[in-house]
Amino acid sequence: EAQVTQNPRYLITVTGKKLTVTCSQNMNHEYMSWYRQDPGLGLRQIYYSMNVEVTDKGDVPEGYKVSRKEKRNFPLILESPSPNQTSLYFCASRLTTVNTEAFFGQGTRLTVV
Amino acid sequence: QQQVKQSPQSLIVQKGGISIINCAYENTAFDYFPWYQQFPGKGPALLIAIRPDVSEKKEGRFTISFNKSAKQFSLHIMDSQPGDSATYFCAASEGSTLGRLYFGRGTQLTVWP
Numbered sequence: 001e002a003q004v005t006q007n008p009r010y011l012i013t014v015t016g017k018k019l020t021v022t023c024s025q026n027m028n029h030e031y032m033s034w035y036r037q038d039p040g041l042g043l044r045q046i047y048y049s050m051n052v053e054v055t056d057k058g059d060v061p062e063g064y065k066v067s068r069k070e071k072r073n074f075p076l077i078l079e080s081p082s083p084n085q086t087s088l089y090f091c092a093s094r095l096t097t098v099n100t101e102a103f104f105g106q107g108t109r110l111t112v113v
Numbered sequence: 114q115q116q117v118k119q120s121p122q123s124l125i126v127q128k129g130g131i132s133i134i135n136c137a138y139e140n141t142a143f144d145y146f147p148w149y150q151q152f153p154g155k156g157p158a159l160l161i162a163i164r165p166d167v168s169e170k171k172e173g174r175f176t177i178s179f180n181k182s183a184k185q186f187s188l189h190i191m192d193s194q195p196g197d198s199a200t201y202f203c204a205a206s207e208g209s210t211l212g213r214l215y216f217g218r219g220t221q222l223t224v225w226p
Contacts, residue, residue, distance in 0.1 A: 097208075
């Protein structure tokens with residue numbers, strides 16, 4: 001089954017404790033991205049990757065890191081989480097950058113206390 | 114600057130009624146306009162998409178109307194059902210190498226039985 005898999009689904013952590021949210025897709029998609037969803041603000045892009053070893057900042061990259069060492073994986077790293085990073089996070093992938101459907105993971109609800 | 118503006122933020126419709134959600138954009142380079150549907154606890158999923166060479170696209174009870182000169186597009190849900198209750202996001206992208214999808218802030222639709 002074609003899918004984007006994120007882990008964990010839920011995470012509660014403390015301020016400053018490094019964490020990684022994993023994302024994997026099995027569709028051989030080139031383009032992957034991370035979004036955060038906050039009430040009233042919709043989906044805001046954090047980082048995106050057009051292919052292996054190619055990443056760039058989205059609209060809200062501060063406090064986040066990503067890497068794309070393999071085509072299928074695109075982890076999101078929070079080196080020193082803060083309470084304002086409490087949010088619902090989605091990973092998405094697209095076959096190419098040109099007008100193709102984005103497939104989203106199930107989401108990761110992160111709470112930073 | 115918000116690339117895609119969506120309204121209303123919330124919408125309540127009676128079963129059998131028509132739900133209408135509107136979006137507007139400024140960037141004339143956008144050439145792909147998808148709508149995503151999100152149920153609670155799930156990631157967004159593509160509902161229907163349109164390109165600017167057509168003014169309307171219909172899939173079952175869902176129709177996108179596109180007005181290129183006004184830089185507006187809208188989603189119409191005919192014969193709305195309680196199962197349509199979800200959050201709807203419009204989006205836009207251009208077929209460039211960046212391939213970014215810009216999302217509206219979302220509309221929470223509630224269909225009363």
